[in-house]
Amino acid sequence: MRIERREEVxxxxxxxxxxxxVLGALVLCAGLIAMAGVSPWxxxxxxxxGSFGSRLxxxxxxxxxxxxxxxxxxxxxxxxxxxxxxGGEGQFYMGALAxxxxxxxxxxxxxxxxxxxxxxxxxxxxxxxxxxxxxxLRLRFGVDEVVTTLLxxxxxxxxxxxxxxxxLKDPMAFGWPQSVPVxxxxxxxxxxxxxxxxxxxxxxxxxxxxxxxxxxxTVFGAQTRAAGLNPGAAAFAGVPITATLAKVxxxxxxxxxxxxxxxVLGPVGYVTTTMSPGFGYAGIVVAMLAAxxxxxVVAASVFVAxxxxxxxxxxxxxxxxxxxxxxxxxxxxxAMLVALLxxxxxxxx
Amino acid sequence: xxxxxxxxxxxxxxxxxxxxxxxxxxxxxxxxxCERAGVLNLGIEGIMTLGAMVGWLTVFWGGDLWLGMAVxxxxxxxxxxxxxxxxxxxxxxxxxxxxxITLLASxxxxxxxxxxxxxxDLPPTIVPFQPLAVPxxxxxxxxxxxxxxxxxxTYVALILVVLVAxxxxxxxxGLALRMTGENPHAVxxxxxxxxxxxxxxxxxxxxxxxxxxxxxxxxxxxSFFPTMVxxxxxxxxxxxxxxxxxxxxxxxxxLLFALFDAFQLRLQTVVEGVPxxxxxxxxxxxxxxxxxxxxxxxxxxxxxMQPYRRGxx
Numbered sequence: 001m002r003i004e005r006r007e008e009v010x011x012x013x014x015x016x017x018x019x020x021x022v023l024g025a026l027v028l029c030a031g032l033i034a035m036a037g038v039s040p041w042x043x044x045x046x047x048x049x050g051s052f053g054s055r056l057x058x059x060x061x062x063x064x065x066x067x068x069x070x071x072x073x074x075x076x077x078x079x080x081x082x083x084x085x086x087g088g089e090g091q092f093y094m095g096a097l098a099x100x101x102x103x104x105x106x107x108x109x110x111x112x113x114x115x116x117x118x119x120x121x122x123x124x125x126x127x128x129x130x131x132x133x134x135x136x137l138r139l140r141f142g143v144d145e146v147v148t149t150l151l152x153x154x155x156x157x158x159x160x161x162x163x164x165x166x167x168l169k170d171p172m173a174f175g176w177p178q179s180v181p182v183x184x185x186x187x188x189x190x191x192x193x194x195x196x197x198x199x200x201x202x203x204x205x206x207x208x209x210x211x212x213x214x215x216x217x218t219v220f221g222a223q224t225r226a227a228g229l230n231p232g233a234a235a236f237a238g239v240p241i242t243a244t245l246a247k248v249x250x251x252x253x254x255x256x257x258x259x260x261x262x263x264v265l266g267p268v269g270y271v272t273t274t275m276s277p278g279f280g281y282a283g284i285v286v287a288m289l290a291a292x293x294x295x296x297v298v299a300a301s302v303f304v305a306x307x308x309x310x311x312x313x314x315x316x317x318x319x320x321x322x323x324x325x326x327x328x329x330x331x332x333x334x335a336m337l338v339a340l341l342x343x344x345x346x347x348x349x
Numbered sequence: 350x351x352x353x354x355x356x357x358x359x360x361x362x363x364x365x366x367x368x369x370x371x372x373x374x375x376x377x378x379x380x381x382x383c384e385r386a387g388v389l390n391l392g393i394e395g396i397m398t399l400g401a402m403v404g405w406l407t408v409f410w411g412g413d414l415w416l417g418m419a420v421x422x423x424x425x426x427x428x429x430x431x432x433x434x435x436x437x438x439x440x441x442x443x444x445x446x447x448x449x450i451t452l453l454a455s456x457x458x459x460x461x462x463x464x465x466x467x468x469x470d471l472p473p474t475i476v477p478f479q480p481l482a483v484p485x486x487x488x489x490x491x492x493x494x495x496x497x498x499x500x501x502x503t504y505v506a507l508i509l510v511v512l513v514a515x516x517x518x519x520x521x522x523g524l525a526l527r528m529t530g531e532n533p534h535a536v537x538x539x540x541x542x543x544x545x546x547x548x549x550x551x552x553x554x555x556x557x558x559x560x561x562x563x564x565x566x567x568x569x570x571x572s573f574f575p576t577m578v579x580x581x582x583x584x585x586x587x588x589x590x591x592x593x594x595x596x597x598x599x600x601x602x603x604l605l606f607a608l609f610d611a612f613q614l615r616l617q618t619v620v621e622g623v624p625x626x627x628x629x630x631x632x633x634x635x636x637x638x639x640x641x642x643x644x645x646x647x648x649x650x651x652x653x654m655q656p657y658r659r660g661x662x
Contacts, residue, residue, distance in 0.1 A: 003439070003440065003658065032460065035464065036464055084444055086448065137637070137640075137641060137644075141641050141644040141645060142644050142645070142647075143637075143640045143641055143644045144590070144640075146391065146444055147583055147586050147587050147590075147636075147640065148637050148640065150580070150583045151580065151583055151584070151587065151633040151634075151636050151637055152633070152637070153580075154579070154580045154630075154633045155630050155633045155634060158626040158627075158629050158630045159626070159630070161626050162624050162626040162627070165624070165626075166624060281452065284448060285452070288445060320464075321459070321460050321463035321464055323456055323459040323460040323463055324460055326452065326455075326456030326459065326460070327453065327456040327457055327460055329452060329456070330449055330452035330453035330456050331453060333445075333448075333449040333452065334431075334435065334446065334449040334450075334453065337435065337441045337442070337445060337446060337449065338435070338439065338441070341439055341441060
């Protein structure tokens with residue numbers, strides 16, 4: 001038996017791959033749900049009801065999807081250039097921290113759009129710096145960025161702890177370690193009244209559109225693709241690899257930082273060390289399920305948000321531990337890898 | 350300053366160093382075996398978490414402590430088998446597959462723990478390993494307390510360093526494993542199967558990682574709780590590079606690291622006015638610094654992260 005590359009990869013196969021992967025994951029995880037003594041049909045039904053069954057459920061799912069779109073894009077743009085940014089979680093927190101610090105006092109008094117722009121830029125810069133460190137360590141010293149970005153996640157989270165128990169501590173929070181809140185006038189307006197859904201969702205979708213355009217239509221987009229596919233040949237063809245990867249790092253870290261900012265300006269309002277239910281790590285799953293395509297990222301984010309929000313509701317209704325959502329995510333990621341392989345390769349016996 | 354020096358001369362510090370180093374030694378050895386055969390195993394963080402959970406659960410359900418260790422190894426090997434299937438015959442990205450394994454193994458650990466264990470206000474506990482004084486040697490002043498009054502798995506870890514070094518450097522099977530990581534084509538030319546060698550290496554390596562995780566719940570602590578591995582797996586991946594893929598140096602790296610960790614834990618109580626988060630950050634920053642220091646000199650196995658396909662160069 002041997003595996004060889006298909007001469008022509010069909011677009012249909014590429015689009016079907018994530019659906020196959022998700023279906024496979026749901027089938028495999030049905031066994032785990034059955035172990036809890038609950039019928040998988042009932043459990044999956046409850047998940048769907050909990051994530052889409054009511055107006056409130058839908059808005060909760062989309063609220064959860066908003067930062068995921070941005071962390072998913074962060075992973076996708078980096079992976080496309082073979083920059084393994086696994087530090088989205090840390091970059092998210094740095095962005096959130098910057099947003100809270102700026103939004104509490106610095107930008108208060110500026111006219112609204114300008115204040116938001118300053119916060120967004122500050123949050124993106126904070127996220128970008130955290131990724132530039134490992135990116136430059138790789139470019140300058142050849143240090144593998146997977147390990148360094150992973151390690152920096154822990155450093156970033158401790159730094160957030162340091163800040164919310166120190167200079168950014170909210171004196172009105174009855175001793176809870178949370179940061180000072182952003183000024184109430186700076187909070188993002190609701191998209192749907194009486195819900196947590198805010199205009200951050202629209203922003204995230206627009207950003208996905210911009211990334212799509214940049215990747216499809218600009219020299220920078222072509223250079224990141226070339227740097228990812230074959231760095232040696234790209235360098236030979238005159239692509240400035242170092243500069244391209246540094247720009248990709250700034251973009252990717254910036255997107256994850258922006259995710260932190262919209263979470264602070266949107267539903268949360270301040271920073272805690274537990275505010276992210278793994279947005280950075282889930283972003284990696286989102287990017288892979290999307291086959292690194294910006295439009296796919298939006299769809300995959302909604303799916304991932306569905307599973308997480310749905311699993312919480314399902315857990316309350318049936319008693320199946322909500323960690324099943326994490327298992328489904330992980331299996332879907334691995335199944336997606338296999339599905340993509342069979343979309344691009346064939347097995348010869 | 351004198352206080353800092355005093356800390357270094359206490360036997361209890363050095364006993365703690367070996368205890369803190371044990372999961373790292375086992376994890377580094379596991380990662381090293383995988384990588385010497387040519388497979389990066391980023392599943393380590395999740396495999397350690399799963400090992401910690403199933404090792405503890407076996408004892409919680411009435412099993413012997415050593416049975417817990419064995420079950421943890423088996424669970425680790427199963428995860429290793431999955432990672433090997435995806436990355437060796439299918440040749441998928443070792444980075445992404447490894448991260449997927451970490452997500453899967455830790456999610457499974459949390460899910461099954463929640464499913465099978467009733468957690469009240471505090472996580473339930475077991476009776477963990479007790480320190481075992483080596484007859485005779487433990488009465489040596491200082492050394493006896495520092496080295497020869499450890500938990501039994503610590504002795505196992507130290508013996509495994511010697512065994513793995515001997516296996517890799519002195520046995521034909523070890524040579525074949527190292528060659529698979531350098532030049533799988535040459536292995537094939539010798540009539541050996543590089544795929545089979547890689548699959549076994551990843552399974553055995555993953556078993557050791559899980560053993561390191563199980564040490565946390567059956568010796569270092571007595572209960573399981575989520576996120577208890579705290580990046581130790583990632584630190585092990587960094588330590589393998591720091592050790593230039595050599596078991597002896599891996600032991601030294603793990604001990605240095607543990608020394609630093611034990612020292613900062615004690616320093617926290619002596620030095621006032623420094624936020625504890627800065628001390629907790631130190632191990633991760635130190636790992637990154639260690640990677641930068643050795644990066645230029647590192648001799649990576651030639652075929653690391655290169656999938657091997659027959660008849661393809």
